[in-house]
Each structure stands twice: as structure tokens, then as C-alpha cells.
Amino acid sequence: MGPLELLAANLLSPIVLSFALGVAAAWVRSDLKIPDDLYSALSIYLLLAIGMKGGVEISRFAPSQIVWPAIATVALGLGTAILDFGFLRRALRVSAVDAAALAAHYGSVSAVTFIACSQYLEAVTTPAEGFLPALVALLEVPAILIALVLGRSASNGSGEPMGAVIREVLAGRSIVLLVGGLVIGALAGKERFSPVAPLFVDLYRGALVIFLLEMGLTAGRRARELRRIGVGLLVFAVAAPLVHGLLGVGAGRLVGLSVGGCTTLGVLAASASYIAAPAAVRLGLPAANPGVPLTLAIAVTFPFNLALGIPLFHRLALWMAEGPR
Amino acid sequence: MKTTPLKLVTVVAESVLGDRICEEMRSLGAKGFTVSEATGEGSRGLRTSELGGKNVRIEAVVGPDAADRILERLAERYFPHYAIIAFVHDVHVVRGDKYV
Numbered sequence: 001m002g003p004l005e006l007l008a009a010n011l012l013s014p015i016v017l018s019f020a021l022g023v024a025a026a027w028v029r030s031d032l033k034i035p036d037d038l039y040s041a042l043s044i045y046l047l048l049a050i051g052m053k054g055g056v057e058i059s060r061f062a063p064s065q066i067v068w069p070a071i072a073t074v075a076l077g078l079g080t081a082i083l084d085f086g087f088l089r090r091a092l093r094v095s096a097v098d099a100a101a102l103a104a105h106y107g108s109v110s111a112v113t114f115i116a117c118s119q120y121l122e123a124v125t126t127p128a129e130g131f132l133p134a135l136v137a138l139l140e141v142p143a144i145l146i147a148l149v150l151g152r153s154a155s156n157g158s159g160e161p162m163g164a165v166i167r168e169v170l171a172g173r174s175i176v177l178l179v180g181g182l183v184i185g186a187l188a189g190k191e192r193f194s195p196v197a198p199l200f201v202d203l204y205r206g207a208l209v210i211f212l213l214e215m216g217l218t219a220g221r222r223a224r225e226l227r228r229i230g231v232g233l234l235v236f237a238v239a240a241p242l243v244h245g246l247l248g249v250g251a252g253r254l255v256g257l258s259v260g261g262c263t264t265l266g267v268l269a270a271s272a273s274y275i276a277a278p279a280a281v282r283l284g285l286p287a288a289n290p291g292v293p294l295t296l297a298i299a300v301t302f303p304f305n306l307a308l309g310i311p312l313f314h315r316l317a318l319w320m321a322e323g324p325r
Numbered sequence: 326m327k328t329t330p331l332k333l334v335t336v337v338a339e340s341v342l343g344d345r346i347c348e349e350m351r352s353l354g355a356k357g358f359t360v361s362e363a364t365g366e367g368s369r370g371l372r373t374s375e376l377g378g379k380n381v382r383i384e385a386v387v388g389p390d391a392a393d394r395i396l397e398r399l400a401e402r403y404f405p406h407y408a409i410i411a412f413v414h415d416v417h418v419v420r421g422d423k424y425v
Contacts, residue, residue, distance in 0.1 A: 036379075160345075279341055282339070282341050282407075283341060286405075286406030286407060287405075287406050
């Protein structure tokens, strides 16, 4: 498929369209609202589902096949966070705590972006290695920790003790559900997983459509805050995913992932956290402005990756694998 | 009925602080507290802990000394950077010994 067909395959998928519906509904100030409890329930369901699916798949790989991708993932998390922190400090003259807060969000990962990417790859029949969900869990934490360390040492910062913040990150619902799901899937194996597969595999795509509708509503509401954010940071919110994605695809290539795997690692690196990072940063760097990173992550970077980033990194991964055509 | 004069401390804070404030209150002498979800807006605008986040409202009936200690601790640790308000009412309760 050519680049335009890849883009169309992505933009016309139900999840991207329902996200667009959410944005449009927020734009016209519709009274449409997904109940909070449904949102929480769906996010638990989706995280557990990708964890378990990954866990079942993981048993088919030798540990030696996973070690290098895992190391690359941790290095990506740390590297992108340090890069962002340096860039924001030097080029945009952002204060140390705010630069660290942004680095934590952008170095970490968005599980929903990962899910959208797997759906896309399924649609274009270029699946990624089954152990990629484990990398989502791995990428979530390192960037948050290094960014907190950078921010706190540069501002001789206040905030909760580091140990309490680390506990908060590791015990957060996304890590518990992802890692827990991976363990359940790996222990149960394909055979014992199959009775629950109808709920966790087949219904999953439908649930995702409702979830993306809520994401669209939130992004649309948040978009109103963008007016108060400077141009430099808006550019950062698009440039960071491009640079991170390039590094991610390259790292995937280096450790021998397939085209689907490279695409996914690129998308993971390009995505920005809006669940784990905000809570950790709020406690670890209370002086940082909490609104800016969250607004940029949800209203700029998430839609960018969802609509353009995913097919773009796929194209890049193809190019790296096959050379320009 | 015989009542005892005590203080009702009410704290409304961003939900990320909920558990911490309850722990602080207990360690500073509150025998119990009531927690409820709250929504609203203040000088700090949108909440951050969840998408479109929530606040918590924590209420505790305590003696006057404990009320002072709680307010001082909140002022020192949380007022500078977090979305949080706290205030104290005079209340009259039955079974006053239950609270101190």
C-alpha cells in the first residue's frame, strides 16, 4: 500500500472517526457526556485486556528474544525524557520544574495510543510481535523517574519524598493492570485463556470505539486551553512525537523487531502519558504547572499520533526495512 | 439532650491528595472522617489527577487543638502548590467523648 492508502486506512477506522465525533461534540458544546464510571470501567477493561493478550503471546517467545527490545525500551524512555528536558530548558527557556513535568509526560507512554496502533497494524495485516504490551509497561516508568530526579535537583525541589512517589507510580492502576494482565495471561496460557477470550479479545474493539469517543470529548474540551499556551510549546507537542518516533522506529530496527514491531515501538516512544505521569508529577513536582503538559498531551500529541503518527511511523518502518521504493 | 462544643474541619482538595490528607488528619488526632467526591472550580481551575478530574471533600469533627494542628499542617505542606481549601465550623455534637 502507498502512503496515501495507509493514511486513509487509518483515518477511516471507526476508532479514529469516533474520536473525531467526540472532538466535534465538544466543539459544538453538545451535552453528550460519557459517565465517569463507564470511562473508569472501560479503562480497566482495556488495560487488563492488552495485558492478558500480551501475556498469552509472551510464552511463545524465548527470553533472549525479548531482552534486547526491553533494554531498548528502557533506554528510549530515559533518553527521550533527558532530550526533552535539555531542549525545553535550552531552546525554549522553560523553568526546570515545568521542563521536567513535560519530559515526564512525553518520555512516558499512552496505552490507548498503543491500542490504536495495534488496531491499525491488524487492519493493514502487519502485526507486531506479541510481547509488545510488556514494553508498554516498561516504557511507562523510567521517564517519569528520571524527569522527577532532574526537576527536583534543578529546583532543589519540594514535594513528597521520592520513595512515596515511586510507590505511587508502580502501584498506579495502569501498571497494576498491565503487569497483572501480563502475568495472568502468561500463567494461564492460550488453552486456559480461550474461555474468557470472547470478552477480552472479541469485544475489545467495540469497547475501544466508546472509549475513543470519550477521549475525543476530553481532547475537544481541553483544546480550549490551548490558546493560553505559547507557540514554542505547541511546536514541541508535535516535534517531540516526530523525533521520539524516529528514535523508536530506529531502536526497533536495531534490536531486530519486525516492521509491525518497529512501528509500534515508534508509536510508543512518540506517545505522551496522560494518566500515570500527571499523578506522579503532581506529587513529585508540585510547583510545576499541571495543566500545560496534560493539555498538550491530550489535545495535541494524542490526536496527532492517532491520525498521522501511526501511519507515518509505519511508513518509516517499511522504508527502513526495505529501502526507499 | 446534652451536647459538646467541638470543631468541624472541612477540606476540599484535588483528589490526588485524598488519601494523604486523611492520613495526616488521623495522625494529628482525628478519630474519624467523612470523604465524599466533589466537583467545582476555584482559582487554580481544572483538576489534574484524572481526565477532567475530581475533588475530594474531607470532613472531620475534632477538638480545638487538633483543628489547629490540622490547619497548620495543611498550610505548610499543601497550600503553596495544590488546589486545596480548608475551613473550620463550630459544631455541637452528641456523644462528645467519641471525637477526642
